[in-house]
Amino acid sequence: MTVQVIIEAVGRAELTAERVREVAGAHPAVLAHLEGADPGRLIVGPAVALGHAPDEGAPFRAGVFDPVSNRGVELRGTLDRPEEAQVLPSAHRPNPRHEELRAAAAILRADERFPAGDDVLVYQPMPPLADLDNPDGTTTRRPTLGVYDPSGATRHRVVAVDVGAGVVDWSPAGVSVAMHHPGDCESHLPVPVESLRDRGGPDQVRLRVLDGTTELWNMIVVRPRASTPTNPGDGSGVELREVRHRGRLVLRQAHVPILNVQYEEDGVTYRDWQYEETRFSATGTEPVGWGWRLCSEPPRTILERPDNDAGNFQGVAFHHDGHELRIVSELAAGWYRYASEWRLTDDGTIKPRFGFAGVRNPRTCMRHRHHVYWRFDFDVEGSANDVIEQFDDTGSTVPQAVPIVREVARKRRHPALFWQVTDKTSGRGWRIHPGEHDNTTDPYGVADLWFLRHHPAELHDGNTGPDNRAMLNRFVNGESVSATNVVVWYAGHFRHDQNDPEPHQGHVVGPDLVPVT
Structure with missing residues (x-):
């Protein structure tokens, strides 16, 4: 059927x-x-x-x-x-959105120092802001813009624009103003800020997957532009809420509230946003309007399209291949491109996935590490009765189950094999199996998993400091996580090295959440 x-x-x-x-x-x-x-x-x-x-x-x-x-x-x-x-x-300073960027771009293009040529692009770079400290203790907000001049002596520059005063700073302090790497990385041209647009459509939908009269999946899907947390927070990609498989509640919420980048050579770090939807290829119908597409063939993000960063769609696409549903969107954050994806098998396995790519710039030629942090708000069977276990390698075919009863941060290292969240009464639940490319944290990444008691406001770590580090340890304060509402944060770590012999573009990380019946 x-x-x-x-x-x-x-x-x-x-x-x-x-x-x-x-x-x-x-x-x-x-x-x-x-x-x-x-x-x-x-x-x-x-x-x-x-x-x-x-x-x-x-x-x-x-x-x-x-x-x-x-x-x-x-x-x-x-x-x-x-x-x-x-x-x-x-202390939260929201990133500039489309209207502010377009206003800044108009000021930049009117500046007498702006290079001539129809092929000059103005795009959003990193960092998104280069605010100016004034002598009187105030600060002036200044969005940054990248200038790509393919025929210029310096192909890329990052400038700061005081929109209120109409002034361009071509040498903002603390920003890699002129990027002199001998070549650009990535083949895709950046998207001009003037072309950025949002065509509307619903913020969220109810998704149902039916096999005949049997309902396999039922959930709310939130598109990236409306994902939480925001103000404070930077969105979380494609967000799932009230996830049920065959009528049983699994997750109250699942998303990626934190996404960090750290460069090895100079220590520069970024906190990337995940609300900005960008174009990818998706063929199908739009039953609820723009931004939601049921696909007749697999959608293709920048990860599957090495030749361009264009596309005919912007939002969230769905495709079922006969045994697995794919929910996917492509995100932009400066010159980075990310694939935010969930794969749901008919048998109940949930596969969170996050892919990494970029558009043309010299910065990502430098070795850097991406750190992606999923937040899984489990509520198995729909009651505050969940328990957590770690399964350790014993040297035999049967791993040892070790209960986790207090809030704690953990690393993926021996003897740990996988973790499990189950309902204490029914014994049903889901196992968290690390992905083969998820790696183990470095000092900047802090940890690989956090097991926490649920608190509604703990959607964002609140870090507004200069290093953007994930400050999830502030939530670990010894509360019980036995027979209660539990939240698991899971981190994947990806090292992007342009000179690595393995393909750096299109790398994907993420665990498998496998049902326990």
Whole structure:
């Protein structure tokens, strides 16, 4: 019998960006901290409800940022009474989005130092901001832009633009301004910021996979542009919620809230964002509108298309090959390109996958390491009754089960073979088997797994420091993880070396979550 894939648009419990702006503009504490900022210029986003089963009174957190003063606050309240939200200062500085980048690009192209030529591209580089420290203690917000001049003496430059003042800094401090590597890495041209666009469509859908009358999978799928956490946070790629297999709840939430890069040669680090959808190839139908496509053939991201970084689609694509459903999107963060993917087999195995690639630039010619951190909010059988075990190598065919009863961080090293989360009563659950390319952490990556008790607000590590390191150890405080709601963070590590004899482009990492029945 043919497997049927069905998607339907669904709403979610949240405050819209417009409502957040309205609340912030009328809140005395917000206006006092931001010194009377114009509500119309504030950078805000929707505030998604926190918790397992949010209702109209669920808690929320929302970032409010004034780009003129370069200051922000965080609202903490409930959806039914947002005007009573607590207001706290926030060090989070949101990355520039499309409108701000296009405004900066217009200023850059009007600068007399901008190179001539129709083939000059303006793209978003790394880091996304190069803010200026002023003598009086204030800072000026300055988005960065990359200038690619294929016929110039220097093919790539990174500049900073003060959008408010209309000024371009061609030598911003702390940024690799002129990148003099003898050649570019990657074959794909960067996408000009002027071409970036969002065609709308739903933020999330209900996905159902049916084999005849049997429902194999049922879940909510959130597209990257609406994924949590945001403000603070940088999105999380394709996000899954309320994941059920054959009617049984497996995961309340599954996503990638943290994605880091560290360069070996000069120690530069980046925290990459995962909300920016970019184009890839997907052929099929759009039953709920733009941004969601049911494919008649396998979709192809930059990992499967070594010749170009173009495509006919932007959003989330679905394809079932007869035994496995693939959910995939392509993400952009500066010159990096990522494939955010989930593979769901009919028998219940969940395969989170993350792939790494890039567009033309000299920076990624330098050896660097990517660190991707999945967050799995398990709720097996739908009750707060989960237990965690580590299975160790004993030298025989039967591994030894070792209970984990307190919050802890672990590395993937002998004797550990795999880990398991099961419902204490039924014994059913899922095993976490490391992927063959997931590697073991280095000091910057911190650890490979964290086993934590669930707390609604622990979606983001809160690191706003210069090294972007994953600060998940701050959540480890000795709480019990026995017969309760548990969260597992799982890290994959990939070393990107242009000179490595193995293909560096298209590398994919990720574990297998295998059902225990």
